[in-house]
Amino acid sequence: MAVSRKVEREIERTKYLEKIAEFLSEKCNEEVLKVKSNEICFPIVGCEGNEDWIVVTVKVPTGANKGTEPYDGYELAEDYQMKLSEKERKKEESEKKKAEKIRKDKEMREKKKAISEKGE
Secondary structure (H helix, E strand, O other): OEEEEEEHHHHHHHHHHHHHHHOOOHHOOOOOOEEEEEEEEEEEOOOOEEEEEHHHHHHHOOEOOOOOOOOOHHHHHHHHHHHHHHHHHHHHHHHHHHHHHHEEEEEEEHHHHHHHHHHH
């Protein structure tokens, strides 16, 4: 029995959504609720006692341009890691500039203080 790619994706998405829901219910003792055909949720209580919800969405992407360019999870993961490392590099650079400015400002204040003390 041949099925279309769309139906095949729906079957796989449903299968994995059920596996995730089963895992959360049985292994993590969560109250899992199905809220959409591709979405489940469960209630949580935060460290401050606030009640919230975790939503898990499962999808089988078709890729860019309506499937003409296949989805490549490896490439996307690599891109994400590159973005994170670039963000970290920029943060470190910013912290260095800030530390240098603080050092210069401190020197300037000390010089001004020394000049004002000489004038008194």
